[in-house]
Amino acid sequence: MHDNTTFQPHLLRGKTALITGGGSGINRQIAATYAAAGAAVAIVGRDGDKAARAAREIEAAGGRAIGLAADVRHYDALRAVAEQAHAWAGPLDIVVAGAAGNFVATATGMSANGFRAVVDTDLVGTFNTVRAAHDFLRKPSALVLAISAVQSTLPTYAQAHVCAAKAGIDMLVRSLAVEWGEQGIRCVGIAPGPVADTVGMEKLAPHGQASWARLLEGIPAGRGASRQEIADLALFLASPSAQYINGVIIPIDGGFSCLGSLAFGQMLRDSVREAQQAL
Structure with a gap:
């Protein structure tokens, strides 16, 4: 079902999670x-077939999962799938707001609609997800987990739309932690740096290994994260050991944010220039 982790099996037995994206x-x-840790997982995606396929793969590996179709930009659709997930497996213990969009473009090189599309998917989509799920959360003890990015704190060339959307997510997480803490709901964010073998990085590193090698120059750890490393942090935050972690955004970037986004920005700047020259 997934690569080995260091966590005890059945850590989330009896829990229900809803995950967008x-x-x-x-x-x-x-x-x-x-x-794999024992949770019943409701997988939500705009592409219902892809969500259903992911759920079938998890069930084939021995897990319990269901695929549900919804566009995070539409609150009513998310409300409906949250209700479906609740009816399927009971109160939601974990909600992961992970749906996101990205593309490489300078502020003057993108349309207002392009900017709005990322903000609507990332920021508004995160709000829609957690607000729609709120009434179905197990209270107390539920976790709301938002997937942010290092761009939320690092001004980055050709990423103004993403920087703005992710910064909004960070403040939304903190604000909800203040509002919902008294209900026993924890609100936490994860801010990944470059992650290998993802669609997002393929968009940001358009020249494959050459772009990736250049990007690694700006990461003290000398490599990108694996998807499993991000998932392991998400698992820890959902575990009993993390019950006092609330209202924070946790970077997981191999030290990328220590050096800023210069190497990343230069790579994107070169990509934009090459695209312009090709026109």
């Missing part, structure tokens, strides 16, 4: 990891 990438790995 769970049909692929980081969120798919989180879904598999939660299921």
Whole structure:
């Protein structure tokens, strides 16, 4: 179902998780990891077939999962799938807001609709997810987990749309921690740096290994994260050992944020220039 982790088996036995964007990438790995730890996992995606396929793969590996179709930009659709997940497996113990979009473009090189599309998917989608799920959360003890990114704190060339959306997610997490803490709901964010073998990084490193090698120059750890490493942090945050962690955004970037985004920004700047020259 997923690569080996260092956690005890059945860590999430009896728990129910709802994960948006769970049909692929980081969120798919989180879904598999939660299921392997014993949770019933509701995988939500705009592409219902992809979500259903991910759920079938988890069930084939011995987990319990269901695939549900919804676009995070539409609150009513998310409300409906949250209700479905609750009816399927009971109160939601974990909600992961992970759906996201990205592309490489300068502020003057993107349309207003392009900017809005990322903000609507990332920021508004995160709010829609957690607000729609709120009434179905197990109280107290539920975890709301938002997937942010290092761009939330690092100004990055050709990423103004993502920087703005992810910074909004960070403050949303903190604000909800203040509001919902008295209900026993924890709100936490994860801010991954570059993650290998994901669609997102393929978009940001368009020249394959050459772009990736250049990007690694800006990571003290000398490599990108694996999807499993991000999923393991998500598993820890859902575990009994993390019950006092609330209202924070946790970077998991191999030290990328210590050096800033210069190497990343230069790579993106070169990509934009090459694209312009090709026109």
